[in-house]
Amino acid sequence: MAFFIETLIGGLMAGMLYSLVALGFVLIFKASGVFNFAQGALVLFAALAMARFAEWLPAWFGIESLALANVLAFLITIAIMFVAALLIERLVLRYLVNQEGATLLMATLGIAYFLEGFGQTVFGSDIYKIDVGMPKDPVLILENVFEGGILINKEDFIAAVIAATLVTLLTLFFQKTATGRALRAVADDHQAAQSIGIPLNRIWVIVWCVAGVVALVAGIIWGSKLGVQFSLATVALRALPVVILGGLTSVPGAIIGGLIIGVGEKLSEVYLGPSIGGGIEIWFAYVLALVFLLFRPQGLFGEKIIDRV
Amino acid sequence: MGRQIGEVILDLKNISLSFGGVKALSDISFDVREHEIRAIIGPNGAGKSSMLNVINGVYRPQQGEIVLRGEHFANMTPARAARAGIARTFQNLALFKGMTVLDNIMAGRNLQMRANLFQQAIWFGPARREELAHRAKVEEIIDFLEIQHIRKVPVGRLPYGLQKRVDLGRALAMEPQILLLDEPMAGMNVEEKQDMCRFILDINDQFGTTIVLIEHDMGVVMDISDRVVVLDYGRKIGDGAPDEVRANPDVIRAYLGTSN
DSSP, X not given: OHHHHHHHHHHHHHHHHHHHHHHHHHHHHHHHSOOOTTHHHHHHHHHHHHHHHHHXXXXXXXXXXXXXXXXXXXXXHHHHHHHHHHHHHHHTGGGGTTOOXXXXXXXXXXXXXXXXXXXXXXXXXXXXXXXXXOOOOEEEEOTTTSTTOEEEEHHHHHHHHHHHHHHHHHHHHHHHSHHHHHHHHHHHOHHHHHHTTOOHHHHHHHHHHHHHHHHHHHHHHHHHHHOXXXXXGGHHHHHHXXXXXXXXXXXXXXXXXXXXXXXXXXXXXHHTHXXXXXXXXXXHHXXXXXXXXXXXXXXXXXXXXXXXX | OOOOOOSEEEEEEEEEEEETTEEEEEEEXXXXXXXXXXXXXXXXXXXXXXXXXXXXXXXXXXXXXXXXXXXXXXXXXXXXXXXXXXXXXXXXXXXXXXXXXXXXXXXXXXXXXXXXXXXXXXXXXXXXXXXXXXXXXXXXXXXXXXXXXXXXXXXGGSOHHHHHHHHHHHHHTTOOSEEEEESTTTTOOHHHHHHHHHHHHHIIIIIOOEEEEEESOHHHHHHHOSEEEEEETTEXXXXXXXXXXXXXXXXXXXXXXXXX
């Protein structure tokens, strides 16, 4: 029993991180109808900036404290993500208003390549580490309930709490504020949103900015676990099945989808692995996504799209 | 009726619009007076919707200008039009389908909201008070349009006639000076048409809103409009009070065809 719960918790924590990346997709899709292929590149770009500034700042200004260097690097990276959002709107999206979804998708593919290349040119392409002082040691909990207790990784736990907080704040922002409503309005109908005076350009900057911040948080968490390297850009691929599962238009869907996939991966690896040969973790999410595409293509919580012919 | 038709509020001068080689509008001029109901009619493809889209800034005419309360707009945009007090509805509904009726109409108040993003984010004093004040205004509109019973329903699930009403409600929430209605009666049954007529007359009467409406159903328009512009193949062929227009031989020809 203790082992099962341990696996379950491990899965939930991994799932929370998938949710975080998936959330980036959902945010931009909701607000602009664009499937943002550049989300992974945003994660990589943000993580690179964060890692490098945390390294450069102490060297340039003789900052002793690790915490201060990290906070400053974090703020600088947020500023960079804001500028990136501004430029993406200014140079790319502005010219593509009311275009086909496929056109916009291709544009984000271009943005992805650019960000990956530019990021590595400016910040270097080695493996860097982000050290935000997360405790690496595992802890035992519930020792008096189960024999031997449950072993959890403190780092994972903190990461999951951060992710959960961010997700909650974003959900509230979308549902409860006037700007959130404007974002949803733009997502539903560009033309109508413009007619009631919602400034499309500003909304897009806001939403890419938020997606940038989400990417930064995801980048820091994944980066401090795996190191900052090019493969971070492919973390986003792991979030694709999450988005398919949860529905592209649903914030709660991204969260629950992430959790289901996180838990499913771990449980199937541990319990099915021995009988069918292991390595399930790698493909589990994609197979689950395929099944969903067959039977419920709009995902668990997505809106069913009915097009009039 | 208590309303008094006033000065010219919107003046369209020599508007020409073409898409590639196709001339949608050629050299069209007319004006709209404050508090009046002004109709633009014409057979299909006459350029009515194009005209509305020019006023609203969706299309930019190659020639001509828009004068709104004495201010010249060489290039109108939808955002500028909204800020200048022009609201519109759509012929093929453009509602926020995933959102509730209430949220759709609240979105129409977007321009009036002053609290900044940060205040909204922490649901802080001014933002909260503002939201409540706007909510009260929106409830008035909901009462006015008699859609209390569906205020929490996602718009996508409503029947067409009600969606049209929500569309109107969203435009009203902007408290516009000029309301552009794009075929408000299209696709409706007789009863729904009567309701819509009543709402249009009430809006005009109670709020003093100037209304510019497009319709190809001539009967309805003649009953409720003060003045009518008639377009045919992108040209203006008639302009005046409903009775004048009805008697105009060009208009009769455009609508009924002619036997030479």
